[in-house]
Amino acid sequence: xxxxxxxxxxxxxxxxxxxxxxxxxxxxxxxxxxxxxxxxxxxxxxxxxxxxxxxxxxxxxxxxxxxxxxxxxxxxxxxxxxxxxxxxxxxxxxxxxxxxxxxxxxxxxxxxxxxxxxxxxxxxxxxxxxxxxxxxxxxxxxxxxxxxxxxxxxxxxxxxxxxxxxxxxxxxxxxxxxxxxxxxxxxxxxxxxxxxxxxxxxxxxxxxxxxxxxxxxxxxxxxxxxxxxxxxxxxxxxxxxxxxxxxxxxxxxxxxxxxxxxxx
Numbered sequence: 001x002x003x004x005x006x007x008x009x010x011x012x013x014x015x016x017x018x019x020x021x022x023x024x025x026x027x028x029x030x031x032x033x034x035x036x037x038x039x040x041x042x043x044x045x046x047x048x049x050x051x052x053x054x055x056x057x058x059x060x061x062x063x064x065x066x067x068x069x070x071x072x073x074x075x076x077x078x079x080x081x082x083x084x085x086x087x088x089x090x091x092x093x094x095x096x097x098x099x100x101x102x103x104x105x106x107x108x109x110x111x112x113x114x115x116x117x118x119x120x121x122x123x124x125x126x127x128x129x130x131x132x133x134x135x136x137x138x139x140x141x142x143x144x145x146x147x148x149x150x151x152x153x154x155x156x157x158x159x160x161x162x163x164x165x166x167x168x169x170x171x172x173x174x175x176x177x178x179x180x181x182x183x184x185x186x187x188x189x190x191x192x193x194x195x196x197x198x199x200x201x202x203x204x205x206x207x208x209x210x211x212x213x214x215x216x217x218x219x220x221x222x223x224x225x226x227x228x229x230x231x232x233x234x235x236x237x238x239x240x241x242x243x244x245x246x247x248x249x250x251x252x253x254x255x256x257x258x259x260x261x262x263x264x
Contacts, residue, residue, distance in 0.1 A: 042176035
């Protein structure tokens with residue numbers, strides 16, 4: 001609908017096409033270095049701060065040299081997680097756990113002999129059971145040193161790993177970073193870069209509308225993206241080629257945008 005109304009060839013603010021910001025690029029480059037020497041990395045941040053953008057960049061980066069199997073369903077047991085990893089590697093999932101582990105280790109060595117790096121990604125790792133995480137860590141001890149286990153999580157994972165009985169996991173962390181919320185100028189740059197990507201004029205958002213979006217997103221990329229898309233849809237409904245305060249405020253009046261004390 002937005003593409004047809006504004007005459008675009010691409011969807012604005014599409015998840016798969018979000019460009020890395022400078023601070024995200026720095027994290028991405030560091031994670032890639034740890035893939036060369038073996039690592040256990042923590043990518044931590046509040047929901048919507050851009051962790052998925054970095055994950056997407058890793059998944060799409062040079063697939064001929066860097067393989068990035070992703071486990072998104074972290075509420076599963078270790079038994080199920082093993083099979084999800086096997087499916088990601090496109091190997092047989094039948095048999096007991098130790099048979100799956102053997103096949104994964106064999107595949108990791110085969111990948112190493114091909115000169116490739118391996119970066120398994122566990123998303124929402126704060127939800128995974130620590131015993132399952134410990135078993136995964138022990139499994140990766142038998143992998144060649146061309147892999148980097150990346151745990152993407154909310155800050156509660158840091159508290160979990162700080163507990164004494166999890167020292168065996170924490171002591172093996174080679175890199176950790178907290179993805180911060182964006183400063184207003186960085187958020188504005190993100191929005192204008194996305195408009196440039198789809199060849200949409202900056203004037204599509206009036207200065208007042210852009211300022212309100214930046215303030216209302218409170219430094220969270222996901223909020224800014226959703227608010228921009230919602231405002232563009234409101235402009236389509238109004239048959240307008242410009243997003244003004246009227247459209248942005250109409251989105252902000254939706255219950256999920258309002259504070260609890262406003263709902264009364």
